[in-house]
Each structure stands twice: as structure tokens, then as C-alpha cells.
Amino acid sequence: xxxxxxxxxxxxxxxxxSMRLRDGRWxxxxxxxxxKLKAIGGAALILALSKLVxxxxxxxxxxxxxxxxxxxxxxxxxxxxxxxxxxCHRRLGLVNMTSLSEDGDLVTSILYNLxxxxxxxxxxxxxxxxxLEMIRLLKSGRNGAITVDGPRGPRHEVKPxxxxxAQKTGALLVPVxxxxxxxxxxxxxxxxxxxxxxxxxxxxxxxxxxxxxxxDIQQGCTQVRDSIQACEAAAREYLATGRLNSCIxxxxxxxx
Numbered sequence: 001x002x003x004x005x006x007x008x009x010x011x012x013x014x015x016x017x018s019m020r021l022r023d024g025r026w027x028x029x030x031x032x033x034x035x036k037l038k039a040i041g042g043a044a045l046i047l048a049l050s051k052l053v054x055x056x057x058x059x060x061x062x063x064x065x066x067x068x069x070x071x072x073x074x075x076x077x078x079x080x081x082x083x084x085x086x087x088c089h090r091r092l093g094l095v096n097m098t099s100l101s102e103d104g105d106l107v108t109s110i111l112y113n114l115x116x117x118x119x120x121x122x123x124x125x126x127x128x129x130x131x132l133e134m135i136r137l138l139k140s141g142r143n144g145a146i147t148v149d150g151p152r153g154p155r156h157e158v159k160p161x162x163x164x165x166a167q168k169t170g171a172l173l174v175p176v177x178x179x180x181x182x183x184x185x186x187x188x189x190x191x192x193x194x195x196x197x198x199x200x201x202x203x204x205x206x207x208x209x210x211x212x213x214x215x216d217i218q219q220g221c222t223q224v225r226d227s228i229q230a231c232e233a234a235a236r237e238y239l240a241t242g243r244l245n246s247c248i249x250x251x252x253x254x255x256x
Contacts, residue, residue: 025102035105035106035109036109038106038109039106039109039110039112039113040113042106042109042110042113043110043113043114046083046086046087046090046110046114047087047090047114049083049084049087049195049201050087052197052198053084053195053196053197053198053199053200053201054199054200054201055084055087055088055201055203056200056201056202056203056238057088057202057203057204057205058202058204058238058244059204059205059206059234059244060088060203060205061205062174062205062206062207062208063075063089063174063205063208066172066174066208067143069172069208071169071170071171071172071210072138072139072141072142072143072144072169072170072171072172073143073144073171073172073174073208074138074143074144074145074146074162074165074166074171074172074173074174075089075094075144075145075146075174075175075176075205076145076146076148076162076173076174076175076176076224076227076228077145077146077147077148077175077176077177077178077228078147078148078149078155078156078190078228079147079149079150079151079153079155079190079192080155080185080190080191080192080193081176081177081178081193082147082192083192083193083194083195084178084195084201084203085145085176085178085203086110086111086114086116087114088203089145090114090115090116091114091115092115092143093115093116093117093142093143094116094117094142094143094144094145095116095117095118095119095134095137095138095142095143095144095145096111096116096117096118096119096144096145096146097118097119097120097121097130097134097144097146097161098111098118098119098120098151099120099121099150099151099152100120100121101151103151104120104151108120116145117142119133119134119137121133127161131161131164131165134165135165135168135169138165138169138171139169144171146161146162146165148162148224148225148228149190150190152189153189153190154189155189155190155191156225158221158222158224158225159221160217160220160221162220162221162224163211163215163217163220163221163224164217166210166211166220167211167212167213167215167220170210171210172208172209172210173208173209173210173211173224173227174205174206174208175205175206175209175224175227175228175230175231176203176204176205176206176228176231177203177204177206177228177229177230177231177232177233177234177235178193178201178202178203178204178232178235179201179202179204179232179235179236179238179239180193180195180199180200180201180202180239181199181200181201181239182195182196182198182199182200183195183196183199183201184196200239202235202238202239203235204231204232204234204235204238204244205231206227206228206230206231206234207227209223209227211223211224
């Protein structure tokens with residue numbers, strides 16, 4: 001395979017799923033080298049958030065406390081809101097599910113550079129395999145993060161995979177919602193949110209919850225959706241008033 005030397009061996013573990021698709025991109029001259037450069041640049045931009053944007057996470061301890069439980073903890077968030085949560089949860093060894101597409105190659109490489117691990121697949125390709133692998137990793141003691149309306153939408157429509165994952169592993173789901181004082185939304189399917197320099201970005205981690213095996217799949221999807229939306233509402237309130245209804249504001253480590 002050409003251009004293999006542009007990516008080191010550890011990257012192969014994350015990218016090998018798409019390499020097996022034989023769709024030609026890995027045989028294209030310069031593809032791997034360009035991917036590596038884009039991934040380094042993308043990771044650098046995310047890390048620059050700490051200098052350009054005031055990131056506040058007043059309830060982040062809800063996630064760190066969930067990680068101390070005997071059960072695995074899994075962050076659930078919208079695909080379009082992932083930039084700030086990626087920064088806030090970096091270097092924690094979390095496992096993510098990423099697609100086998102070209103975009104998935106880039107996201108996988110960026111996440112790898114920020115200390116995440118990825119399993120590859122989507123609802124359209126390799127869905128059952130990636131779900132089983134994620135279940136195995138969570139049962140082995142790993143924690144994870146999933147954008148529940150990804151990888152291709154529809155936007156803010158929770159996919160059933162997260163419900164099955166929670167039911168099979170007993171995982172604590174930790175919803176995350178974002179609020180911004182000033183941001184732009186890209187003209188793509190998930191309306192990716194990018195906070196502007198000098199703005200405030202508030203990330204609210206909600207109360208961890210489980211989904212019982214007896215819960216209907218659609219009911220479970222609704223539960224996940226409502227929990228993320230509640231976090232978004234709390235983030236907007238915190239931006240406007242500095243207060244959180246029904247949440248304890250944890251001042252230590254609140255701004256990063």
C-alpha cells in the first residue's frame with residue numbers, strides 16, 4: 001500500500017478499517033501524508049481553544065465522579081457540538097465510535113492525536129461489528145464517548161445503537177450540552193458549532209443515568225435526546241445568569 005510511511009504503526013490500529021474498504025483513497029499518492037498533516041492541524045486548532053475561547057465547565061465533576069463507579073461511563077452528545085467536548089475530555093483514554101468514511105479517517109486521526117481511541121464503523125457499514133467491539137471495551141473497564149446522531153444524521157436524531165450499548169453494558173450515560181456567547185455554525189448536515197475567539201463556551205455535564213434492558217428502544221432514544229437538550233438549556237441559562245437550576249455549581253476546576 002502506498003504512502004504507508006506517512007502514518008506510524010499506532011495510527012494503523014485506528015485507521016485499518018477504512019484501509020480494508022479498497023475504495024482507492026489509500027492507493028492515491030499523498031493521501032496518507034495529507035491526512036496526517038490535516039489531523040495534526042485539526043488537533044492543534046482544538047488545543048488552541050484554551051487560548052482563544054473562555055471554556056467553562058461548571059458541572060464537569062459529574063463525569064469524573066461517574067468514572068469512579070464500577071460501571072463504564074459514556075459521554076453522549078450531538079455531533080455538531082463535539083469540538084469543545086473533545087477538548088475538555090482529551091487525554092482521558094476514552095473510546096469513540098467513528099465512521100469508515102474519508103471524514104471518519106480525519107476525525108479518527110485528530111482524536112488519536114488528542115489521546116482518544118477509536119473503533120471504526122457506522123450504521124451503514126460495519127455497524128454490528130463496531131457495536132460489539134464497543135461493548136467489549138466497555139465491559140473490560142474502558143470509558144467512552146459517542147455522538148448519538150452521527151455519523152451522518154439526521155441532526156439531533158438519536159440512533160438506537162447508544163440504547164443497545166447502554167442496555168448491554170449497564171453503562172452510566174453522561175449527557176453533555178453546549179452554550180456559546182458567540183459562535184458560527186457550518187453549512188453541513190450537523191451545523192458544526194465553532195466558538196469565535198474571545199467568546200465564552202459553556203459545557204454542561206448532566207446527571208449520569210442508565211437505560212434498563214426492559215426499556216423500549218424508542219423510549220431510550222427519547223431519554224437520551226431529552227437529557228442532552230436539558231444540558232443545552234442549562235448551558236444557555238448559565239451563560240445568561242451564572243446560575244444552574246437543579247445542578248450544583250462546582251467552582252473548583254470550573255474554568256479551563
